[in-house]
Amino acid sequence: MVISGAFVGTTVSGATVVLWHELAGQPSFTQVSQTTTDSAGHYSFALGPGAVMADQAWYASANGVKSATIEQLVMALVGLSSSSHAVTVGHSLVLRGHVTPSHAGQTVLIEQSRGAAWHVIARARLGSGSSYAVSHRFSQAGAIELRTVLPGDQRNGKSVSRSLKVTVKR
Secondary structure (H helix, E strand, C coil): CEEEEECCCCCCCCCEEEEEEEECCCCCCEEEEEEECCCCCEEEEECCCCCCCCCEEEEEEECCEECCCEEECCECEECCEECCCEEECCCEEEEEEEEECCCCCCEEEEEEEECCEEEEEEEEECCCCCEEEEEEECCCCEEEEEEEEECCCCCCECEECCCEEEEEEC
16 A cells, blocks of 8 residues: 655655554554655655554644545455355355454354345354354255355444355255
């Protein structure tokens, strides 16, 4: 991720720019990095992979001037897979997945699409490795579409897996 900006009005070359962030649920901003402006007054900060895993707010400051604060909402990565893509009515199907970043101890919702709405069919608690597994039996035959939802919290907004299609046979 790259955060960049420029001084507006007067070109300020070589000015020190400080990047600040406040993680969701934290009481104050902390310094993340600093850089200097180029000859045109531009600056940028390159943050490596995994540097942003939770909701947070950002601003930059230089020469006593503070930028606008930007709110960044971050969704968790939610996975969903099944023990099979076809199951017989009344037989168990194991649904499993993983959530990144870790939300160990929290509950995810397994939902099934019915028409234009999603309905919760199971709940699973994330283990210490932020993984889950739940067994479910379907009572009706047909093509089923499922997804896993991690409700929003202080760190991440509501996060949803890709949908998974399963065939339930008679």
